[in-house]
Amino acid sequence: MTIEQPLWPVHARAEETPPASTPIRRDDFNFFYTQEMSAVTVFLMHQGATPYEAADAAHEAMAKLLPDLWRVLDHPRTWLRATAQRCYWRQSNTRATPTDPIPDRPGGTCPLTTVIISESQRTVLDALRQLPPTMRTVMAWDIDGFTYTEIAETLAMSPDAVRQNISRARKRLITLLDL
Numbered sequence: 001m002t003i004e005q006p007l008w009p010v011h012a013r014a015e016e017t018p019p020a021s022t023p024i025r026r027d028d029f030n031f032f033y034t035q036e037m038s039a040v041t042v043f044l045m046h047q048g049a050t051p052y053e054a055a056d057a058a059h060e061a062m063a064k065l066l067p068d069l070w071r072v073l074d075h076p077r078t079w080l081r082a083t084a085q086r087c088y089w090r091q092s093n094t095r096a097t098p099t100d101p102i103p104d105r106p107g108g109t110c111p112l113t114t115v116i117i118s119e120s121q122r123t124v125l126d127a128l129r130q131l132p133p134t135m136r137t138v139m140a141w142d143i144d145g146f147t148y149t150e151i152a153e154t155l156a157m158s159p160d161a162v163r164q165n166i167s168r169a170r171k172r173l174i175t176l177l178d179l
Contacts, residue, residue, distance in 0.1 A: 036080060040062075043141075044085065047140045060087040061087050127176040
């Protein structure tokens with residue numbers, strides 16, 4: 001018997017992606033960076049970003065946390081994703097696809113090396129890209145493990161609007177994926 005991979009589009013290696021409820025170590029930014037960088041990159045890919053766009057926006061958002069903002073934020077994971085999302089939205093649509101490899105941080109922790117995409121996950125990513133922007137955005141937050149209330153607060157929506165967008169997005173994905 002074979003076990004199929006879940007159809008969610010992309011994931012980071014399990015040892016590097018903590019659950020949404022995991023407490024944050026405020027004394028070690030390198031640990032925080034390692035835990036969150038690939039997760040935020042994947043989060044942006046769920047919203048339609050290419051791996052390069054996602055890594056660029058995730059790095060930009062992570063840089064805004066320095067030197068000590070990440071220690072004083074009440075919800076640094078949420079802040080990081082919201083900031084990375086805005087960085088991604090601001091990126092130019094006319095950007096050329098880079099041909100040079102993305103430089104690694106010292107220690108070889110480039111987030112693109114931890115992103116794993118199977119063929120079925122690529123199919124789901126393509127389906128996500130066909131959703132309207134609001135549905136795609138709330139689905140990315142939902143896939144990343146945030147509650148409807150957390151999503152609503154971050155995106156300045158009502159929880160009912162979030163719930164409705166996720167429900168509609170799931171129905172469209174079922175249709176698009178012939179499930």
